[in-house]
Amino acid sequence: MSRVEVDKIQQQCGTTLTVGGGACKTAVVDATTVTLGRCGGTVSLASGATQSGFGRTGTVDWITTPKVTGDSPITGVTGKGYFLNTTAGEITLNLPAGSAGDIISMADYAATWQTYKVTVAPNGSEKIGGETENATLNTEGQSVTFVYVDSTQGWVNTMDSTSNVRGGSFLTATVSGACNTLATAPDCANVKVATFLGPGTFCVSAISGTAADNTVGYMVVAGGGSGGTCCGAGGGGAGGYREGRNVPIDNFTASPLVANAPTNAVTVTATPYPITVGGGAAAVGPSPARVMGNKGSDSIFSSITATGGGGGYGGPDLAPATGGSGGGASHGVCSSGVGSGNTPSTTPPQGNDGGAFTSPSPSTTDDGGGGGGGAGGVGVGGPCASPVIGQGGPGVPSAITGVAVVRGGGGSAGMRNSPGTQPNVPVPGAPGGGGYGGGSSGYPRPLADASAGAGTSNTGGGGGGAARLAPNPGGSVGTSGQGGSGIVVIRYKFQ
Secondary structure, X not given: OOOOOOOOOOOOOOOOOOOOOOOOOOOOOOXXXXXXXXXXXXXXXXXXXXXXXXXXXXXXXXXEEEEEHHHOOEEOOXXXXXXEEOOOOOEEEEOOOOOOOOEEEEEXXXXXXXXXXXEEEOOOXXXXXXXXXXXXXXXXXXXXXXXXXXXXXXXXXXXXXXXXXXXXXXOEEEEXXXXXEEEEOOOOOOEEXXXXXOOEEEEEEEOOOOHHHHEEEEEEEOOOOXXXXXXXXXXXXXXXXXXXXXXXXXXXXXXXXXXXXXXXXXXXXXXXXXXXXXXXXXXXXXXXXOXXXXXXXXXXXXXXXXXXXXXXXXXXXXXXXXXXXXXXXXXXXXXXXXXXXXXOOOOOXXXXXXXXXXXXXXXXXXXXXXXXXXXXXXXXXXXXXXXXXXXXXXXXXXXXXXXXXXXXXXXXXOEEOOOOOOOOOOEOOOOOOOOOEOEEOOOOOOOHHHOOOOOOOOOOOOOOOEEEOOOOOOXXXXXXXXXXXXXXXXXXXXX
C-alpha cells in the first residue's frame, strides 16, 4: 500500500479539488476531529446521495408533490414529510418499521382533514404513543411529526400544529342570466352583491383559504300569491322571505327574520349554484263566479327554499290558501278560512297568516275580505263596516344590497260598500310590495275600480283581492291583482 504524508492538499488550478477514485471507491478520513467546509461555506450531498451515521436533527425532507386519495394507502419513509390532500376522500399512511431516531411528518395540504380524515397505521405490532392502534388525524389545517423512540412507546408525536396559517385568498364567483348583476356593495368595499331578478347561476370558481369567509349572506324571496275574486275577496299572501347573515364577516343591517350563522348558514364550495327566482302568481277574473287566487312560485338558492305566497280567498267554500305567507279570507261568513303562513315551517319563520273575515253576521252589504299575510305580520281582518280595512300584512326591511328596501308585503283585500254609507276607496297596498284591493259601491251600480292592483315586481308582494262590479247576485267580479315576482341576493367577502 502506498502512503503519502503531507500537511496540505490544494488544487493545482481552477477552483475544484477532487479526492477519491470515483465509482466503487471509498475515501476514508481518519482523525479525532474532522472539519468540513469553512465559515460561511456550504457542505452538500451530491444529487441522489444519502447520508448515514449522522443521526437526524429533528427535521424531514418534504415531498412537495401532494399525495391524494388515489395514492392511498401510502407507504411512509423515515426522514420524509408528506402533504396529504383529502379533498376527494380519506387517506391512509402506513408507517415504516421504526428504529430509534426515525422521523416522519404529515401536513393537511388543502385544509380538508376535518371533512375527510387521515389514518396513520403502525407497522405490524409496533406502537403509536404506546398503543398498537391506528392514529386518526381529523383537524382542519393540522400538521404532525412522529419520532420513533423505542419498542415501549413506538412512534411519539413531537409536534402537532393546528394553526392553519394560509394566504389571503378569497371567494371568487360570477353570475349568469339576463337582468342578474354582480357589483361591489355600496356600503362595504370588501363585499360583493350578486342580485338575481330571474333564473341564473351563481358560479363559485374559487373559495377562501379562511373557512369562515366561505359562508355567504343571502336573501331568498318567493313570488307572491294573487288575490281572489268575490264581492270582497281576500288578498294574496306574500312570498316566503328567508335571510341569512355571517355576522363576524359581514354585519349588514338585515331584517328581523334574519338567521345569523351558523343557523341556516350557506357555506359554498367551488361549484355552480343554480338560482330559481319564483314568479308572481297570475291574476284571476273577471268572472261571475268566486275564484280563488293562485299560489306564487318558490325561490331557491342552495339548501334555502322560500315558498310561494298563498292565493287570496274567493269565497267561504274554498280551501285554505297556505304558503310562505297565507292568503286572506273572503267576505261572506265568520268561518271563512284563513291561509296559514310559514308553510312549510322554517326557523326563523318565512311568513305569516292571512287576515280573517271578522263580520259578526253571516252576510252584509258593507264589508270586505282579509288581507294576505306579509313577512312582517299577519293580514288585517276584513270589516263588517268601514273604516276598518283588510290591508295586507307589512313587509320587512333589509339592507343586504347596501340600501334598505322593504319587501314581502301582503296583498290587500277587495271591499264593497252599500250606497252612500262609505266612500268607495280601494284598499291601499301593504308596505313592501303588496297590491291594493279593489273597491266597489256594490249596490246598485257597477264601478270600474273593482279590479285590484298587482304586487310589486321582485318584492314577493301579494296581489290585491277584487270586488264585485255589479249588484249581487249574478253580477261579474273584477280582476284580482297578480303577485309580485321574487328575488335572490347573495352577499360575500371578496377581498
